[in-house]
Amino acid sequence: MESSPGQSVVRRVRNNVLTVLFNASHPHNPFSAEMERSVTQLLRAAREDPDIHAVVLCGGRERSFSVGGDFNEVKEFEGGPEVDRWIEEVVGMYVACLDVDKPTVAALDHYAIGIGFQLALCCDYRLGTQRSQLIMPELKNGIACVLGQYMLEKMLGRAQMTRIVVECDRLDARESLRLGLLNAACEPEMMMDRAQELATRLTAYPRVSYGATKRTMNRSFIDGLRQIVPECQAVHRAAFRDRSAQRFMSGIVQGH
Numbered sequence: 001m002e003s004s005p006g007q008s009v010v011r012r013v014r015n016n017v018l019t020v021l022f023n024a025s026h027p028h029n030p031f032s033a034e035m036e037r038s039v040t041q042l043l044r045a046a047r048e049d050p051d052i053h054a055v056v057l058c059g060g061r062e063r064s065f066s067v068g069g070d071f072n073e074v075k076e077f078e079g080g081p082e083v084d085r086w087i088e089e090v091v092g093m094y095v096a097c098l099d100v101d102k103p104t105v106a107a108l109d110h111y112a113i114g115i116g117f118q119l120a121l122c123c124d125y126r127l128g129t130q131r132s133q134l135i136m137p138e139l140k141n142g143i144a145c146v147l148g149q150y151m152l153e154k155m156l157g158r159a160q161m162t163r164i165v166v167e168c169d170r171l172d173a174r175e176s177l178r179l180g181l182l183n184a185a186c187e188p189e190m191m192m193d194r195a196q197e198l199a200t201r202l203t204a205y206p207r208v209s210y211g212a213t214k215r216t217m218n219r220s221f222i223d224g225l226r227q228i229v230p231e232c233q234a235v236h237r238a239a240f241r242d243r244s245a246q247r248f249m250s251g252i253v254q255g256h
Contacts, residue, residue, distance in 0.1 A: 008035035016053040030070040043096035054199035058107040066116025079241035097122035101211035103202035107195035142244030146232040
């Protein structure tokens with residue numbers, strides 16, 4: 001079964017596993033507002049649907065998981081209420097993923113950057129390929145990294161979080177596996193089938209105990225994200241008023 005609630009996302013269901021396939025016009029899957037809303041909608045629906053037993057998030061064959069926010073949209077921000085809405089929608093997508101009390105698998109090929117990296121961190125299991133690159137490059141690009149630093153510190157501790165956020169370096173598959181940011185890696189051509197297999201394997205776990213454990217495990221993560229929303233909005237407003245982020249984004253969009 002396949003359907004698309006929006007041009008940028010495709011819904012596929014096989015053996016009670018929902019695959020949310022990012023399908024932006026660009027092969028690196030930048031997250032537009034439409035794409036964020038569609039993913040959030042599908043995740044919320046999956047939580048309530050008794051016929052969905054697990055969820056896979058994937059960028060598709062020969063495509064990146066996601067390189068983060070859509071610069072064509074975000075470069076127009078001026079540091080006002082549009083920033084607040086953006087943060088609310090991004091956090092809403094993360095919470096929707098964390099709130100799915102069923103197995104969730106992120107299948108990452110090529111790049112997972114910024115929002116893409118952070119969304120993957122909200123999943124139970126992250127499957128990469130040998131060419132996966134995870135990057136949190138916000139600081140060097142004039143963008144605040146409040147959500148990224150919170151999520152990385154929650155998962156890895158302060159020392160590793162600080163290194164990743166400040167250095168803004170690419171984490172290849174080997175380093176990501178060492179840190180636990182990826183659980184496993186496979187050949188790129190095997191990624192989608194392997195993700196389906198992993199999700200199916202996890203659906204064999206008793207559902208009540210899995211769901212209860214996951215709700216408890218993610219509660220503090222969700223609460224923390226919600227609590228930092230006002231601070232995150234304020235910091236991003238200040239960053240966008242500085243205009244350095246827009247200059248960087250405009251250069252990327254124009255191919256500089």
